[in-house]
Amino acid sequence: MTDPSLIESRRLTQYISDAVGSVRDPQELFHTLTDKLRLMFKFDSAVIVTIDKDRRYVSVFFEMFLFPIAQGFANEKRLLAGSWFEPFLAKPAVATVSIGDELRRHGNDSYPILKIFYDAGMRQIVLSPLLSGGEVIGFLNFVSRDEKAWSEAERDLLASVTSPISMAVSNALAYDELRQREAETAMQLAVNNALMTIRDRGQMLLAVCEQISKLLPVVYLGIRVFGDDGTPRLADNFMHDEEGRFISVSTEERLSHTGDEDAMRESRELIAHPGVYSGDRFLQLARESRLVAEVQERYGICTIISAQLWDAPGSHAGLIISSSRRPFEETELATLNLIIPQLSLALQNLLAFEEIDTLRQRLEGERTYLKEEIRAVHNFEEIIGTSAPLAAVLRRVxxxxxxxxxxxxxxxxxxxxxxxxxxxHTLSPRNERVLVRVNCAALPATLIESELFGHEKGSFTGATGRRIGKFELADGGTIFLDEIGELPLELQSKMLRVLQEREIERLGGGKLIPVNVRVIAASNRDLQKEVAAGRFRADLFFRLNAFPIFLPPLRARTGDISMLALHFAQKFAREFGRPNRPIRERDMQELKERQWKGNIRELAHAIEQAVILTDGPVLDFSTILTPRSRHLAALSPNPAKGIQSMAIFEEEVREMERTLILDALDQAKGRVSGKGGAAELLSIHPKTLYTRIEKLGLRKRYHT
Incomplete structure (x- = not known):
């Protein structure tokens, strides 16, 4: 007669085999199996643990505890060496373990899980090895309150039902491994796609973050690139927002106590020692690093992975990710390493392209300015004169x-x-670099910040690409800020910071860019009066006024007028292909006696007109230098001279009209019509003025 218990065990074994073949969800399967096992064996809780391929760690694969256990404790991997499973690897067989005896033999600290079991009232563990291909891949464990001796028949029965469970665990592990590999492959493909198709660095790295977070519990990702001198070339940070999406953040947004310099230094040290920092290793790191201690306190970070991207001459880079959900494992560093080569190559290429684009823009800007340099002889050769006021200025220069x-x-x-x-600039050690001129009065207030400091793509409407600002363009050279008194007050504070810190920040950029620039500023306003009136910052004035130079007006250096007049006469004769005509003594005397409110520029314009209008052997200033007061006096009767003829009177009226029109055209810079034109200044209709210009023969000088 067949033993009923044997029949029941066969039925249970068959049921387990059928369940293994039909139930696909592992958790559902093992819950079902545990319920069936209770029909044959007495236990309070059941646990299945597995051993990794490298036989280094043991971890809980399935658990059904009927008593409370610390959250996350069951999910942590434990070293196999020194565990209470290790003695049963050499001779795999069903065995019983007295929890009390083990604790007395090894102490409470050796096997913390046994202490948890004991405190919960558990006294015995029965374990049955799970075998696959003759190798132990884990253990099925029954945890009980009562200690009892197991017969050989019970042990054999447990061993027999463990066999199909071993197959189920092996299949589940293989499936998990396959699913992990598929997920890793999908991540690699998605990351490669992002690296190949997205050209914007920020968007590309955000896409990389999203893909990594699908496999690792990442809440923060930072990328660092340092130069050989330790200077950060790239410091991008990405964190989860409230909706679980990654967003770009600055170091200042992340940290409140650790300064940016300290954060960069400690980040550099961290990527120099790649690895997984979890458990005690993370706590030790937090004690040694102020940066790690702050993120631990502020964000609840409990683990960090540091991975090296590259370490090459000129720069080295790394990736730092952290989590507050659970500790990272070594296998997750291996997962991260799958995308390191592609990410490193793409990032190096991107940085190279950005550097090339920056150099291209700088070279284009320098080429523009060098053309201007070629057109303008920028040395003392064009500073004409020998007067004492000019000599004093040249000495200061x-x-x-x-x-x-x-x-x-x-x-x-x-x-x-x-x-x-x-x-x-020419006499300075910087003369091999470019002199960049910025006319602060000629730029709209809305554009001057972008013009001076540059902007990033998308920083404002119309910013379709990155632009290098004038300060960055002048790096290594000199920047000339003309009409600095016209700079809007809101930009004066930013200008002050640049002068103090020698750093700029592009519009829309979060990175400070060091600039090595010599600053020369100029103004036709009295800046001290502007400061007193509240239109110019006092601190900026004092910063600019480190070495003041005051240029004398032309009326204070009349001794230089003869040299200047002859210089301009020769210059314009060459430019216009005219003969180099001399200046009569009486005309030269009148040049010296005029007030020249427009100074050297006004004198140059007068000589230019004379060169263009003259047809005779000497420069003709008759229509240029006739003082307006002389014509006004001619309109009044002069008893001493007697009555003049109408012909003479009409000629003098024509001369006065010519002078008035020329003065108005000079003031309007040659424009006849429109706002600020000569017609508006003379309060006549533009058509009338065109007619009079033609009638007086002035078309050679002014074209409309």
Missing amino acids: SQVAPTDATVLIQGETGTGKELFARAI
Whole structure:
């Protein structure tokens, strides 16, 4: 007669085999199996543990505890060496373990899970090895309150039902491994796609973050690239927002106590020692690193992975990810390493392209300015004169030029401030680099910040690409800020910071860019009066006024007028292909006696007109230098001279009209119509003025 228990065990074994073949969800399967096992064996809780391929760690695969256990404790991997499973690997067989005896033999600290069991009232563990291909891949464990001796028949029965369970665990592990590999492959493909198709660095890295987070519990990802000198070239940070999406954040947004310099230094040290920092290793790192201690306190970070992207001459880079959900494992570093080569190559290429684009923009800008440099002889050759006031200015120029001191040039309109700025640059050690000129008065207030400091793509409407600002363009050289008094107050504070820190920040960018620039500023306003009136910042004025140079007006250096007049006569004769005609003594005398409110620029324009209008052997200033007061006096009767003829009177009226029109055209810079044109200044209709210009024969000079 067949033993009923044997029949029941066969039925159970068959049921387990059928369940293994039909139930696909592992958790559902093992819950079902545990319920069936209770029909044959007495136990309070059941646990299945597995051993990894490298036979280093043991972890819980399935558990059904009927008593409370610390959250996350069951899910942690434990070292196999020293565990209470290790003695049963050599001779795999069903065995019983007295929890109390093990604790007395090894102490409470050796096997913390046994202490948890004991405190919960458990006294015995029965374990049955799970075999696959003759190798132990884990253990089926029954945890009980009562200690009892197991007969050989019971042990054999447990061993027999463990066999199909071993197959189920082996299949589940294989399926998990396959699913993990598929997920890793999908991540690699998605990351490669992002690296190949997205050109914007921020968007590309956000896509990489999203893909990594599908396999790793990432809440923060940081990418660091450092130069050989330790200077950060790239410091991008990405964190989960409230909706679980990754967003770009700055270091200042992440940290409140750790300064940016300290954060960069400690980040550099962290990527120099790649690895997984979890458990005690993370706690030790938090004790040694202020940065890690702060993110632990502020964000609840409990684990960090540091991975090296590259370590090459000129730069080294790394990836730092952290989590507050659960500790990272070594296998997750291996997963991350799957995309490191592609990410490194793409990032290096992107940085190279950005550097090339920056150099291209800088070279294009330098080419533009070098063309201007070629057209303008930027040395003392065009600073004409030997007067004492001019000699004093040139002496100050010679003294300050070899230094890097900031220079403020002040003087009336037309005194040649740019010419002196060029002379300072030419005589300085920076003369092999470009001199960049910015006319602060000519730029709209909405564009001047972008013009000075540059902008990133998308920083404002119309910013379709990155633009290098004038300060960055002048790196290594000199920047000439003409008409600095016109700079809006809201930008004066930013200008002050640049002068103090020698760093700029592009519009829409979060990175400070160091600039090595010598600053020369100029203004035709009295900046001290502007400060007193509240239109110019006092601190900016004092910063600019490190070395002041005041240019004398032309009326203060009349001794230089003869040399200047002859210089301009020769220059314009060459430009217009005209003969080099002399200037009569009486005309030269009148040139010296005029007030020249427009200074050298006004004198140059007068000589230019004479060169263009003259047809005779000497320069003709008759329509240019006739003082308006002389014509006004001619309109009044002069008893001493007697009555003049109408012909003479009409001629003098024509001369006065010619002078008035020429003065108005000079003031309007040659424009006849429109706002600020000569017609508006003379309060006549533009058509009337065109007719009079033609009638007086002035078309050679002014084209409409």
